[in-house]
Amino acid sequence: MKTTGIKILLAVTGILLSAIFAVLFYVLLDANYNLSDIGKIKIASVTRAEIQNHVWPSQKKIDVDSIKIFIVPDFHEKKIAARETIYLRKSAAARTVLNLNDNAGISAFSVNGLQTEFLHINSHIVINNLRDSVLAIRLEYSVRPDAGLFFTENQNGKFIYSLNEPVFASGWFACNDTPSDKFFFETSVSVDSGLTVISNGNEIKREVAGNRKISTWRSAYPVASYLVALYVGNYSVLTKKINGVEYYVYSFPQDKDKSEGVLQTMSSAVKILENKLTRYPFSKDKLAIVETDWNYGGAENQTAIMLGAKFFSAEYFKDVIVHEIAHSWFGNSVGVSTWDDVWLIEGGATYCEALYWEALAGKEGYEAAVNSFRNENKNEPVRARKSNLFARTVYVQGALLFDDLRKQSGDKFFPAIKNFLEKYDYKTVDCKIFKEETEKFYGKDLTSVFNRRLKTGCENL
Numbered sequence: 001m002k003t004t005g006i007k008i009l010l011a012v013t014g015i016l017l018s019a020i021f022a023v024l025f026y027v028l029l030d031a032n033y034n035l036s037d038i039g040k041i042k043i044a045s046v047t048r049a050e051i052q053n054h055v056w057p058s059q060k061k062i063d064v065d066s067i068k069i070f071i072v073p074d075f076h077e078k079k080i081a082a083r084e085t086i087y088l089r090k091s092a093a094a095r096t097v098l099n100l101n102d103n104a105g106i107s108a109f110s111v112n113g114l115q116t117e118f119l120h121i122n123s124h125i126v127i128n129n130l131r132d133s134v135l136a137i138r139l140e141y142s143v144r145p146d147a148g149l150f151f152t153e154n155q156n157g158k159f160i161y162s163l164n165e166p167v168f169a170s171g172w173f174a175c176n177d178t179p180s181d182k183f184f185f186e187t188s189v190s191v192d193s194g195l196t197v198i199s200n201g202n203e204i205k206r207e208v209a210g211n212r213k214i215s216t217w218r219s220a221y222p223v224a225s226y227l228v229a230l231y232v233g234n235y236s237v238l239t240k241k242i243n244g245v246e247y248y249v250y251s252f253p254q255d256k257d258k259s260e261g262v263l264q265t266m267s268s269a270v271k272i273l274e275n276k277l278t279r280y281p282f283s284k285d286k287l288a289i290v291e292t293d294w295n296y297g298g299a300e301n302q303t304a305i306m307l308g309a310k311f312f313s314a315e316y317f318k319d320v321i322v323h324e325i326a327h328s329w330f331g332n333s334v335g336v337s338t339w340d341d342v343w344l345i346e347g348g349a350t351y352c353e354a355l356y357w358e359a360l361a362g363k364e365g366y367e368a369a370v371n372s373f374r375n376e377n378k379n380e381p382v383r384a385r386k387s388n389l390f391a392r393t394v395y396v397q398g399a400l401l402f403d404d405l406r407k408q409s410g411d412k413f414f415p416a417i418k419n420f421l422e423k424y425d426y427k428t429v430d431c432k433i434f435k436e437e438t439e440k441f442y443g444k445d446l447t448s449v450f451n452r453r454l455k456t457g458c459e460n461l
Helices: 005-030 048-054 057-061 253-276 318-326 339-376 392-408 410-423 431-442 447-454
Strands: 063-074 079-089 095-099 105-111 119-121 124-128 134-143 148-154 157-163 182-192 196-199 202-209 212-218 230-233 236-242 245-251 287-292 304-308
Touching (some): 048 339, 057 095, 095 134, 157 287, 182 196, 182 230, 196 212, 236 253, 245 253, 392 447, 410 431
Parallel strands (some): 063 182
Antiparallel strands (some): 063 079, 079 134, 157 230, 202 212
């Protein structure tokens, strides 16, 4: 059935409204906004050098299999007490290095049940001379996070939310804080029984004793450290199962009337992207959106998306909702092995916004979205930027590369993208892999297409 002219006009108007609000959001982002008054973390201005200093070369050889953590939050002191076990396979490196905030006071530390010496310096835990091939590192600590985990308060009470991208997960738990190392995650949180806990995956157990409860969550799929989610607070919840996927919307009580519209946008976005790409990659877990006091947009925490209260609206901020859901494919399922290639996952998710509007308004909707990307594009290099890694141009240049690839060979574009997503689901890739896989499907060299947008090419850096 063809879309009527009125529907096209309404949809294109919706695109323009969404684009206006999105531009306002990204202007804030490019202005180096503060994520919180705590720590003054500036995600937009994170530099390549800072990331390289945070992840030492030997960490790239570590393979973390899973992390289990038990957390007791202290809302008054804005800190957590944690008991954590990291299961990993030892690398060939002479030392094992992990990340953890210098603010953490480590009270117990062992490897495979034996008390072990370690060095905790410059947000790194260094362990020398480990001989076993499989390691269980256990540690207990308390930490007042200055990044990654935030304590807030509003009219509904006290809340916690996590925002780890790109290298702030270790602000509150020990991990190999690089996107290249995915692991299974299980968290148990002890809180007042009236509070709701949300994390990655599914809640597998809830134990209530008096006015306290322990809520345990486990991911069925591997997750990168920057995508680990934790929320605690007084939430209203709307849930619905659609085509085998459990949808959840966690809202502040006064916003629960908006939840139905948010859920409808979530399910329509998944339906559209499943039709264009592949099945929703995390069907054994869930898809949730959680409202928070962070008011600069959304974050794609795996299966538990964060959405700022000012953006908790399906009427004006469809693009933000669709973008974060699209990360389920670009970023969460198929991740990047280095932040040099953040353009691939942000560009892919941004391009999915155009696919969403195409499904609603046909060619006119698609071109309106792509034209909005062109209008925002600063035509700057987007790969391995020395600073401002998350500038808006990284998003739109990446999206325009996808548009260029589609126009190079329309009939091969979606099969190529589907093949890429299926082949590398739950893995990490780099620019070179994406380019080579696309060239195989197209049967030709695409160097000029990639270089036009990336400026630096896909060679290893």
